[in-house]
Amino acid sequence: MKSYIIIIALLLGAMPLSAQKNKKVDLSKRLNIGSAVPDLPIMDILNFSSGTIDLDDYKDKVLILDFWDTYCSTCIELMPHVNEVQKIVRDKAQIITVTWQSREVIEKFFKGNKYLKEHQAYLPTIIADTLLKSYFPYQSVPQTVFIYQGKVKAITYFDYIKPEYIEKLIADERLDIPVKDDFNTKGVIPDQQNSNLKGKVLITGYQDGLEFKGGLPIERDSVTGMFVTSMINTGILDAFTRLHAMISPKYFLWIPGRMEWYVKDQNDYQYKPNSIGPRIWDTKNAICYQRFSQDTVSTKEMAKLVMQDLVSFLGVSVTIEKKEKEVVVIRKTTKSRTGIEKPESDRQVEGMENLAFLLDFSKMYPPTLDESGFTEIIDVPDYSSLEKLNQQLLYYGLEAVLAKRVIDVMVIRELKK
Incomplete structure (x- = not known):
């Protein structure tokens, strides 16, 4: 079945996080920074030396729990990085990924994911989890938890899975890094409220x-x-x-x-x-x-x-100004289409305005403008180069060329003081 590329789909596809908003979550078991971690049962795990794991065995080293699921593109993209961190820190820390999804789903995912196969980034993964999520609830992943000496030291973001933060935790027994709290409702900068405030x-x-x-x-x-x-x-x-x-x-x-x-x-x-x-x-x-x-x-x-x-x-201004720039112009062409075969693709795009957006989204070219007014559905071409793009656009009587045009440009200036 063909799939139509629309602007909303492109934007949603660019979102890095897997979110589970608007779900009522039980926070009664939630652990906070400084909390002692209760004794944990033996859990099922994949990509490990055995089929189960006892997290209590890691009380003498830094234990990092990295929550994820298969809907989170950022989580998957980061797995090779996390794997490299584990190799660097060796036995100083153990990084365990955690997912609520079933064995069947995760085994199928690991088996079929080409990106992880290419990087050989198969991380130890606790599956079908409900307990750890009740201790460290979230509404979006990735979410990262640092545990050391049986206590929660950080509930934070994936950015901090780095050797320097593991070393710092071992040396100082604490981490001063941002807290990830998906259930926070504070909205005013602290210590600034005043009942006599006029503005x-x-x-x-x-x-x-x-x-x-x-x-x-x-x-x-x-x-x-x-x-x-x-x-x-x-x-x-x-x-x-x-x-x-x-x-x-x-x-x-x-x-x-x-x-x-x-x-x-x-x-x-x-x-x-x-x-x-x-x-x-x-x-x-x-x-x-x-x-x-x-x-x-x-x-x-x-x-x-x-x-x-x-x-x-x-002391900075950001203005929108008219500037002449080199752009890609999609326009109609009178070049012969004799012998040109219809492009075939699993994806389609409706109209050249959407194709212009797709080219901008790729960030492979200068800004793209549609001057053709073409609104029909076409098979999405191979746009890895203008040459390949034009080979396929020609079937529709179109071409993409580099030209100068006056366009809106965002100008960022530091103001002189």
Whole structure:
């Protein structure tokens, strides 16, 4: 059966986490940092020296539980890294992955996954778990738990499965790293509430323990009675991008070809994939913003106010400007189609606007514009090169060419002080 590629599917496919939101979870057995871990029963395990494991055998070393499931693309992508960490730390620590899924599902997954086969990253995996999840409940994976000397030392993010954090835990018997709490409801930066408050703007660095919310939520604070507009633990570029989307929505992706940087270090503003880890980057570079006001306005008008605050306090501007850039243009062609066979593919795309989005999503080319107006369904071509793309587009009377066009560009500037 053919499958149609649509924008929503592409965006959802890019989501890294497996989420189980809106499910009522029993927190009565939950363990916290510092809690003693109860005696655990023998559990079924795969990819281990035996078919069962007694976690109590690892009280004298660092025990890392890495919760995952087969729906979590990030979890799977990280398995070779976790496997390498285990090789480096050797008997100082034991990393065990944990899943609620059944033996049958996980055995089939390990047998059929080409990525893990290529990397030989078959990690010890506790299967059909319910007990450990009751002690360390979550609503999204991956989730990582550090246990040492029989006590919970960290409930955190996958970024911290690294040799240096294992060594630090052994040396200091503690870890000062962010806590992952999927059930947290705190929404105001601590120690800042004031019953006589008339209005204020707070901008801080990363704040551990605050509830993350997307967009630009405007909520009434139960303590002050004021309206609180917030962005919590957000990268600076992401904050500006969100605000621009509320002020003037764009229907394309902000890929590198649509951005110009005039800053000392781009890494201060945007996380670089596959570098130190997104949560570690957040603790160093993310900001928390909150505006307390007596009255509220529309989201669009509030976004303008927030942007003014960020420019003023952070000394950086992010503007949308018209610039001439080299782009890929999809257009109609009069070239002969004689002898050109119809492309065949298991996937299809409807219209060239969606193909332009797909090419932008791949980040393999300059920004792509559709000037053809072609709206029919076509088989998704091999777009690993423009040459291959054009070989297949020609059947539909189309071509993709490099050309100069004036397009919207996001310009990031550090302001002179």
